[in-house]
Amino acid sequence: MSISDISTSIGNIHLSNPLILASGILDENGHTMKRILSEGAAAVVTKSIGMEERNGYKPPIVATDDPIFINAVGLPNPGINDVGEEIKIARESGKPIIGSIFGKDENEFIHLAVKMQEYGVSAVELNLSCPHVKGFGSEIGGDPTLVKKIVKGVKGSISIPAWAKLSPNVTNLLDIAIAASDSDALVLINTVRGMKIDIYSGRPVLSNKVGGLSGSSIKPVGIRCVYEVKSNLDIPVIGVGGIESALDAVEYIMAGATAVQIGTALWKYGRAVFSKVSMELVEFMSSEGYEKIEEFRGIALK
Numbered sequence: 001m002s003i004s005d006i007s008t009s010i011g012n013i014h015l016s017n018p019l020i021l022a023s024g025i026l027d028e029n030g031h032t033m034k035r036i037l038s039e040g041a042a043a044v045v046t047k048s049i050g051m052e053e054r055n056g057y058k059p060p061i062v063a064t065d066d067p068i069f070i071n072a073v074g075l076p077n078p079g080i081n082d083v084g085e086e087i088k089i090a091r092e093s094g095k096p097i098i099g100s101i102f103g104k105d106e107n108e109f110i111h112l113a114v115k116m117q118e119y120g121v122s123a124v125e126l127n128l129s130c131p132h133v134k135g136f137g138s139e140i141g142g143d144p145t146l147v148k149k150i151v152k153g154v155k156g157s158i159s160i161p162a163w164a165k166l167s168p169n170v171t172n173l174l175d176i177a178i179a180a181s182d183s184d185a186l187v188l189i190n191t192v193r194g195m196k197i198d199i200y201s202g203r204p205v206l207s208n209k210v211g212g213l214s215g216s217s218i219k220p221v222g223i224r225c226v227y228e229v230k231s232n233l234d235i236p237v238i239g240v241g242g243i244e245s246a247l248d249a250v251e252y253i254m255a256g257a258t259a260v261q262i263g264t265a266l267w268k269y270g271r272a273v274f275s276k277v278s279m280e281l282v283e284f285m286s287s288e289g290y291e292k293i294e295e296f297r298g299i300a301l302k
């Protein structure tokens with residue numbers, strides 16, 4: 001019996017398996033990223049990096065009540081000038097490092113993308129969508145004109161691929177996806193806006209009040225977004241939202257995703273989630289008689 005091949009490619013970026021570490025989870029430090037890559041992730045996306053250092057919001061920044069996971073960390077990051085060394089360390093793994101960036105307009109995005117390219121990342125991921133930073137991503141991801149400008153500006157300024165990460169918190173996702181379709185891939189989805197109230201104090205739990213819901217409770221939203229975009233556009237899509245097992249990843253792939261990202265599941269399974277999901281994927285494929293991922297990619301769209 002032949003062994004299932006779980007490798008995949010997004011444009012010219014080859015991945016030994018379809019699993020990428022999502023932005024914002026254990027991906028600010030070069031050694032940690034390197035460790036996650038050595039333990040089974042095929043690539044990592046860095047924490048979203050902006051023009052300057054940000055401390056993020058005051059605690060509480062997460063509200064959890066399994067399977068509900070809501071965060072409002074406020075994009076804490078070291079700023080673009082201090083992230084080069086971490087990327088250099090992560091690159092020693094030999095695997096693709098994707099530089100996530102956020103800015104307030106196309107000029108900031110262009111500056112950050114050029115810097116990321118200088119640091120040697122394999123692609124940049126444009127975080128157009130962070131739903132809980134006032135004055136930043138929340139407006140950008142919902143404005144098709146600005147999204148188009150940013151993607152076009154970045155694409156014209158770098159020679160590496162640019163992926164656009166979109167938010168599910170918009171009225172018409174397809175309009176935004178079309179506006180971002182000059183990018184090399186779309187990443188779907190960022191967190192879903194949510195809230196938790198402490199019923200004993202009668203107050204919102206998070207210091208920012210509103211946060212982003214992630215983890216298994218958003219998987220059906222992510223699947224719907226990937227399916228909706230892939231039904232209408234011919235562009236590679238990377239699925240993210242609530243993936244904890246290979247069966248979750250297979251759902252995204254059947255909706256048309258080329259690869260997937262995993263974030264919140266690291267809280268539950270630790271770094272071992274990547275080797276766990278890879279092993280389960282090989283098991284699923286051999287039991288279903290699939291030799292390659294392409295054999296079931298997008299089958300739900302037909």
Ligand SMILES: Cc1cc2nc3c(=O)[nH]c(=O)nc-3n(C[C@H](O)[C@H](O)[C@H](O)COP(=O)(O)O)c2cc1C
Pocket residue numbers: 022023024025047048071073075100127130165189190191213214215216218240241242243261262263264265
């Ligand atoms: C604590 C936390 C921080 C995050 N920070 C970022 C970020 O900096 N940039 C970004 O694009 N997405 C960020 N995200 C969103 C994730 O990358 C991902 O899109 C989302 O959590 C859904 O995937 P998951 O259910 O596997 O976590 C963050 C998510 C969490 C839970």
